[in-house]
Amino acid sequence: MPMPWTYRQASREWRAFLDDVRDWTGLETDNLAYTAIQGVLQTFRRRLTPVQGIAFADVLPAVPRAIFVQGWDIGAPPVPFGTRADWQAEARALRPDHNLTPDSAVEATARALWRQVNHTDLTRVLDRLGPGATAFWSVPGGDPADLAARIV
Numbered sequence: 001m002p003m004p005w006t007y008r009q010a011s012r013e014w015r016a017f018l019d020d021v022r023d024w025t026g027l028e029t030d031n032l033a034y035t036a037i038q039g040v041l042q043t044f045r046r047r048l049t050p051v052q053g054i055a056f057a058d059v060l061p062a063v064p065r066a067i068f069v070q071g072w073d074i075g076a077p078p079v080p081f082g083t084r085a086d087w088q089a090e091a092r093a094l095r096p097d098h099n100l101t102p103d104s105a106v107e108a109t110a111r112a113l114w115r116q117v118n119h120t121d122l123t124r125v126l127d128r129l130g131p132g133a134t135a136f137w138s139v140p141g142g143d144p145a146d147l148a149a150r151i152v
Contacts, residue, residue: 006062014063016150017112024108027100036101039091040109041068044136046090047081050074052129059121064113081132110137114147 006013022033045053045068053072057065084106092101114122114137126134139147 006065010062013061013116017061017064017116020112020115021105021108024111025102025104027102032100035095035099036091036105037064037109037112038067039094039099039101040087040106042094043087043090043106044068044133045072046076046079047132047136048078048129052078055125056129056133059117059125060113061116064116081136084135087136106136107139107142110139111142111147113137114139114142115150117149119149 018030018033018037021027021037022030025033025036027033027036041064044056048056050072053069057068060068087106088103091105092099094101122137126137
């Protein structure tokens, strides 16, 4: 079997993902964008069981996949999905003394994700995870052309 694209091109995919989040949030550094991404991924992860989380992680590019699973307390019970405002607040709560994550971080991370994944695979997983997961990764008012998967 050939090496999966996401492993062969992990650095290029990550750079594109990180740049997208930086651009859409207006954050000035890679470190700030990374904290926003990590906060968003952990916020989503807290709402899933380990089985659900692995199914989601399987459709992610290599580096976001690693960020998503790193440090996961798989014994913690999932929390309710709540609202977009809840997700934004939770993403900002990661490392609060060093976190400048804006309210747009969830949407910006969702935009970057859609641009990096196979839409059929992500949609299939989100449908299995339910309406809360679908809402989390939605991009309200997003232009489908802007969200199209791209090869970096």
